[in-house]
Amino acid sequence: MPGTNLTREEAQQRARLLTVDAYEIELDLSGAQEGGTYRSVTTVRFDAAEAGAETFIDLVAPTVHEVVLNGDALDPAEVFRDSRIALPGLPAGRNELRVVADCAYTNTGEGLHRFVDPVDQQAYLYTQFEVPDARRVFASFEQPDLKATFQFTVTAPEGWTVISNSPTPEPKDNVWRFEPTPRISTYITALIAGPYHSVHSAYEKDGRSVPLGIYCRPSLAEYLDSDAIFDVTRQGFAWFEEKFDYAYPFAKYDQLFVPEFNAGAMENAGAVTIRDQYVFRSKVTDAAYETRAETILHELAHMWFGDLVTMEWWNDLWLNESFATYTSIACQAHAPGSTWPHSWTTFANSMKTWAYRQDQLPSTHPIMAEINDLDDVLVNFDGITYAKGASVLKQLVAYVGMDEFFRGVQAYFKRHAYRNTRLSDLLGALEETSGRDLKTWSKKWLETAGINVLRPRIETDASGTVTSFAVRQEAPALPAGAKGEPTLRPHRIAIGLYDLDATGKLVRSERIELDVDGELTEVPQLTGKKRSAVILLNDDDLTYAKVRLDPDSLAVVTEHLGDFAESLPRALCWASAWDMVRDGELATRDYLSLVLSGIAKESDIGVVQSLHRQVKLAIELYAAPAWRETGLAKWSEAALDHLRAAAPASDHQLAWARAFAATARTDAQLDLVSGLLAGTETIEGLAVDTELRWALLERLAATGRADEAAIAAELERDKTSAGERHAATARAARPTRQAKTEAWASVVESDQLPNAVQEAVIGGFVQTDQRELLAPYAEKYFAVVKDIWDSRSHEMAQQIVVGLYPSLQISQDTLDATDAWLASAEPSPALRRLVTESRAGIERALKAQAADAAAG
Secondary structure (H helix, E strand, O other): OOOOOOEHHHHHHHHHHEEEEEEEEEEEOOOOOOOOEEEEEEEEEEEEOOOOEEEEEEOOOOEEEEEEEOOEEEOHHHHEEOOEEEEEEEOOEEEEEEEEEEEEOEOOOOEEEEEEOOOOOOEEEEEEOOOOOHHHOOOEOOOOOOOEEEEEEEEOOOOOEEEEOOOOOOOEOOEEEOOOOOOEOHHHOOEEEEOOEEEEEEEEEOOEEEEEEEEEOHHHHHHOOHHHHHHHHHHHHHHHHHHHOOOOOOOOEEEEEEOOOOOOEEOOOOEEEEEHHHOOOOOOOHHHHHHHHHHHHHHHHHOOEOOOEEEOOHHHHHHHHHHHHHHHHHHHHHOOOOOOOOHHHHHHHHHHHHHHHHOOOOOOOOOOOOOOEHHHHHOOOOOHHHHHHHHHHHHHHHHHOHHHHHHHHHHHHHHHOOOEEOHHHHHHHHHHHHOOOOHHHHHHHHOOOOOOEEEEEEEEOOOOEEEEEEEEEEOOOOOOOOOOOOOOOOEEEEEEEEEEOOOOOEEEEEEEEEEEOOOEEEOHHHOOOEOOOEEEEOHHHOOOOEEOOOHHHHHHHHHHHHHEOOHHHHHHHHHHHHHHHHOOOOOHHHHHHHHHHHHHHOOOHHHHHHHHHHHHHHHHHHOOHHHHHHHHHHHHHHHHHHHHHOOOOOHHHHHHHHHHHHHOOOHHHHHHHHHHHHOOOOOOOOOOOHHHHHHHHHHHHHOOOOOHHHHHHHHHHOOOHHHHHHHHHHHHHOOOHHHHHHHHHHHHHOOOOOHHHHHHHHHHHOOHHHHHHHOOHHHHHHHHHHHHHHHOOHHHHHHHHHHOOOOOOOOHHHHHHHHHHHHHOOOOHHHHHHHHHHHHHHHHHHHHHHHHHHHO
């Protein structure tokens, strides 16, 4: 039951009419082991501003048994329609509503998700309510600005634990009665229930103690590195409380690693849910631990920004997510004793590239997007909302100063605690503390779409002395179909001057920080100086812009990219090169040569792993088809060489093993993959553990080297939910018509797969080596995609719409088929956006392929 869309206008009307006081929610989960439905009883007290008004409360439920408004029983058959219960004739002042319903467990990761662990056959439950899914569990006024207190009473099976936003009480007769929460929004309420394993600690400061809990399924308990998770959490508490000058605002802080989670994590107040893939069953690189730490800190930052103070409506979703992203990475970079002081390198390498990609799609939009309804926001959890927004916040901090920024944030929290705000509330506080007028800055950065390009304009004399230096700013035309106009913006940037030292390292000799505004900004500080080997605009990555190198700097970087002494300038140059490939300015074959010449010197493991992904993607999508196999052969040979040369048991060895497993193609290479899996081949220091075994097997399945019997045997070794997902991927990856038919049918013709298994099947189905086998599914896709969107829940539908788009069929025919469908199908704006974004990938690939062919 997808649920009725809610428009911003409806939400504003309801907010003008209602002030919500309190919810009391009773859930009977005693039958959760069997599944089906559960009894939900909601009592909500609210005030109405005018007599005789009519409004509605939201509920997605198979059956509504009772609706009692101010003591009068209403007929559910008359008032309950399409996930809304009409509330007619409200008196002014206090109202009380009681709703009794049967609500349904889900397997989509929305509402109250139910999962049965194949290890112990026990059911595990958790809620996921962002954006509009609290209404799947209890009747609610489902919008962020109608805050209230929430008191949950839950009946659960014997031996279970129930966790919510308030501290966990002692149960009586398997009934758990929680204390009311502070005033919070519906979407950050939470319930997690099941026979979960837990570890407990506390954060202590100034005589105050905040209880900390970590939970996971018992089948993962042996892998739970709770000490490391608690260390990151305490570091975040200390840094955020100091920077925000506001004590943690809730009674306790639990982190729950839950199965089949659609996102990375969710900021439920005091009860954060996190995908349990972050409980690592096998060896991972330090980059994975860094990413997990950033996720932990991101959700902790939300306890203040998002939960304590909440956006009024979803057009400020970007600020909610961007603030959490910026401050989590700033914490990693600046907190005393941080394990990852290089976190801005990771940000430049991953988040920024995501933002640049998103900002060049036809669906690009201002950071402060126009969110007209729930459908709009559901597809707006994108690279602009998270990554560009965080990039622009980093630029804002450079513009106003970090101390001034956090003083403004402190005033903002104190002024608006437990209330709702708009962007102007934060900007007003920052204007007070910084003395900067942010109205023009905000208009150009937050209310316009698109990306700027910064290029150096350098003139030198015969001796190599700089006679003129300026920064040229460009505002390229927005992609076809995008709304808005190109905009030149004010940028606070640093310019780094780098020279080769006696050891052959590129070392920064000087740094100049300045404001760039308009089309051309002169930099007189550099005139009269001997030009450096490399001149890097946007050094330290302060602003959000694509950066290009001048020809002399590019020539040095091409030869010495791996020789930068620091990781951040290397990451900026790698990112610039990748962007040039995507823009058709650098041929894929030249990018491959650049990577192969510099990657051995790259020490940052996160950058190495990104380069692995980007090279493979470039060859498979952006290389001229006639050269593609040559490029893949070069890459697979290089991956094997680096694997053999890597230090035993190192992160780099593991990363190269995975890169090799993903691309092995010759008989000899696949024989090695088979031997590593069977144990007849070994590489010193390489532990072929559970997750690496699956990576090897999935490649063997995709190349026809592993059949159903081999997959079943591996699943017998790993009879876990993760094993089931890997097996689903491997089965869908097999290069046979039957395997593709079965995979397609399980996803498209049936809606029975859980969210995580459906995602796994789609991942296996789409194999870049199987373009011809997959070609017939392009037509099938367009025949079913609209019905899928209309009939499935948002998360399940989006997986299919994006994952099964014929992105490997890079041709004008695919563009034409997409255009024909867009013209005839009358898709909703959200569906149109997703398909149009996928189409843009085909268009970009064709342009890049042409550039690569020309270079050959």
